Amino acid sequence: MPPAPPSTPILATRGLVSGYDGSRVLHGVDIAIPEGGVLALLGRNGVGKSTLINTIMGLVRPMAGSVTVAGQEVAGARPDRIAKLGVGLVPQGRRVYGPLTVAEHLDISDRSGRQGAWTRERVIDLLPRLGERMRNRGDQLSGGEQQMLAIARALLTNPTILLLDEPSDGLAPAIVQQVGEVVREVCAAGMTVLVVEQNLRLALSVADHVVVMQKGAVHWDVSVDEFRRNRTRAEELLGI
Incomplete structure (x- = not known):
């Protein structure tokens, strides 16, 4: 019998x-x-990781090449069309709107029109601190709370693919651990995830595959197990 x-x-x-x-x-x-x-x-600063995320999401228009979501070509499409196909973004720097309350941020995401398992109740169960901060404005939240809100916004759109751009960026070690637990729970729930992360321990704790970029190109594409086994090449490419 031929292989599938x-x-x-x-x-x-x-x-x-x-x-x-x-x-x-x-x-x-x-x-x-x-x-x-x-x-x-993975990759050192400036190799193009965030540019790749933003191009996939339609925030940067590609000059050439293809981006497909479930086989459908989206290169150059508007971000709202890409979002409607099931791509959710947790951007670097969180991008929380200061004047809006937590509840108002979640209301906006609730209106995305995509139905699925990620209800407001499930999101608050995953991120209980947000339930305590519903009336607080975005600019009244700590950095960790803002990151949780950015994750909650994306999940409420019920994406099939979640793009996480530096979810631990600028956070204290204890908060990084909390964010890591949340990301691991999301991954364990079966979400397809692309995560850009400088915190190698966090990245390897959630991923099953690794791509390392250098100078805007892929230089290594391996399983997590192979990445762990080849420490010499990891050190060479990442400077760790």
């Missing part, structure tokens, strides 16, 4: 070229994530 054909990745880029003001940051990036997979995107 490989399934279509839920998220894939092929030959993706992107950047800003005519300057190229990504130079033909290929990644593929199967349904339920968790890919950790």
